[in-house]
Amino acid sequence: MYKTIVVHVDDSPSMDTRLQAAAWLANAHEAHLVGSAATGLSWPAFVLLAGSMRLAPREDFDAMRKAAHTSLQGFATQARRLGVQSHEERMIEDEQRLALLLQSRYADLVVLSQDAGESATSRGLPQYLVLHGPRPVLVVPPAYDGATIADSVVVGWDGSVPAIRAIQAALPILVRASTVILALVNSDRESGLHGDEPGADMALFLARHGVRVDVVNERTQAAAGDALLDIARAGGAGLLVAGAFGHSRYREILLGGVTRVLLERAPMPVLLAH
Structure with missing residues (x-):
C-alpha cells in the first residue's frame, strides 16, 4: 500500500491536476500526502550568484521563500x-529537483506533472526524478480531469528489470483495478526474456496477488511507445504503467524512446519506475 505520497507544489497551471491525482490516491489508500515546495535556490547558492554576502539582497531571497509558502498554503486549502x-x-530552500529527490527517499510515490503543463522552471522534473530518484513517479498530464485512476490499467511488459520494478510499485493500484491489460509489443524480438508463452508467467504472478489481468500481445510496425498508447486509449485506461529507460551521456540524461513518448504524449497518468 501507499502510505506516504509526495506531490510537487508550485504556482504553475498544472498544479491543480496533479494535486487531484495525488489526492485521489491518498484518499484511496488512506495515505499521508506531503506537499513539497522549493525556493529554487539555497541561500548559499543565492549568495554565490550575487557575488558576496554583502551584495546579496536578502529581500529577494525572502520573496522566493514567501512565494513557496504561498503555494503551500494553496496546497493545504485544496x-x-x-x-x-x-x-x-x-x-x-534548494532547487526543485534536489528538494523532490530528498523528499522521495521517505515516500512510496512521487506525483509530478508532464512538462507540457509546467512552467519553464519545472520542466525536466519527471525525467530527472524517474531516472535519479529512489521511488516510482506518477506523471500526470495537463488534461487529467480527476477521473478514477485504478478502474482500467494498462501495464507495459517487456521482461526487463525496470518493468518489473514498475509493476511492483503499481501493485497497490493493480489489485484495486477492475481491468488490467498486460501489454506486450513485438515480444518475439525479446524471446529470451519471456519464456515459452510471452506474458503468461507475469500474468500468473499478478493473478496470485489478486489482480484481474488479461494479456495482449501486439505485433506492429509502430514504435513501442506509440503502440502502448494505442492499447491504453483503446482500453479506456485511466493509468499506464511502464519501466523507464535512460542513460547518461556527456552528463546529460537521455531517455529511451518508449519512456520519452510516454512522458511527453500520454493522455492519461503514467506510473514509471527505473
Missing part, C-alpha cells in the same frame, strides 16, 4: 477541499 485527511506542507 487538499482539505479534496477530502485528504492527512497532509502536511514542506518547504525546501
